[in-house]
Amino acid sequence: MTTLLTLKNLTKKFGGLIAVNNVSFDTDEKSVMGLIGPNGAGKTTVFNLITGNYASDAGEIIFDGNPITGLLTHRIVSLGIARTFQTIRLFQNMSVLENVLAGCHCRMKSGIFGGMFHTSAQKHEEKQAVDRAMKELEFVGLRRYTEQLSKNLSYGNQRLLEIARALATSPRLLILDEPAGGMNEQETDSLIGLIRKIQDRGITVLLIEHDMGLVMKACEKIVVIEYGSKIAEGTPGEIKANPRVIEAYLGTDEN
Ligand SMILES: Nc1ncnc2c1ncn2[C@@H]1O[C@H](COP(=O)(O)OP(=O)(O)O)[C@@H](O)[C@H]1O
Ligand SMILES: [Mg+2]
Structure with a gap:
């Protein structure tokens, strides 16, 4: 399997807060990968580093074999990375x-x-x-x-519109930040189908999501972060059975 995206020892600080702490993982080309963890764990910050919205304090991001660390967002988009946002960003009018x-x-x-x-x-x-x-x-x-x-x-439907807009940039990697946020059960189910269709087009998907049903069904591999650090990585089955993940995350109701 080919690796499309590699994060190597990525770190981002906001003042005294280490929002992302030495995070490394690989995303296989044409796979669907999930990034999960409690609120405030640093998930969105990881996405903002990949897309160039934030500059990292340390570490490297490699896309399709080339370092993209420190590139501007529009350049990163033109290389084939598109995203949606946790808070919908559409031109409302x-x-x-x-x-x-x-x-x-x-x-x-x-x-x-x-x-x-x-x-x-x-x-x-x-x-x-x-x-x-x-x-x-x-x-x-x-x-x-x-x-x-x-x-x-x-x-x-606004979330779907954001996905359509991202797809229109012909990405090789699509990054979705809580795509099922605010969706009902039926909408979430059809979103899982849409993610499969995106994967069938040969597009790699990296997503953050709180809906564990979606994560477990849609993702082949999952990375778990807590307090900015990676605490686990594996298949849905491995993640569900990981005692550290259960304690940090899956065991609580609030997420
Ligand atoms: N632009 C910012 N300035 C200061 N602190 C930030 C900023 N963005 C995120 N943070 C902080 O970094 C931590 C991780 O945030 P975030 O990546 O949004 O978490 P998650 O997406 O996992 O809920 C939180 O403590 C958050 O308050
Ligand atoms: Mg977030």
Whole structure:
């Protein structure tokens, strides 16, 4: 199996707080991997380090064999890493389609304002972006909401829209921060199906999720962190049976 992403001894401090402490793990290409742990464990910070939203204090991030540590976010996106956010970040007063187009534009040569000049090459590129956005909306099941304002979508559908927007950047690695947050049981079940379909496209998925049903069903490998440090790594079966994980995390109701 090929490794797509490697974190090596990654550390991030906020003042005196060590939010991520010497964390290392590998993510296999085309796999679905879960990152779990109690609230405040440092999971989102790990994602922010991978996507360049934060600079690490120590350690290395290797994507597809190349170090990406310290690169700017837009560069990391162009290399093939896309994400969604724990707190939904959509343009609420833009349509569903426009939100996905905002994702496509980072890969377009003429950029978001190129359309103002309307050369035929730009029109062609614009049409391709719309086609692509429609395809991703169809893929996540939001095709019928294309013209609606994002703010009018249900919470679960807004999460799907964020996934469509991320997919429109043609990622090799898709990072999902609590994708089932705010979803009901039925929406969560269909999200598991969607994650499988994403994997079937050859896209590697790395996700943070509190819904253990989803984590155990969707992930082939799970990394557990507590107080910024990795405390376990393994298959869902291994994680469920790990006494340290049960004590730190699975044994409590609050997560
Ligand atoms: N930008 C920031 N500035 C200061 N502290 C932060 C920042 N982001 C996260 N933290 C702190 O780092 C710790 C880990 O946060 P986070 O990665 O969001 O945890 P998780 O996603 O596992 O719930 C928490 O104590 C949080 O308060
Ligand atoms: Mg978080």
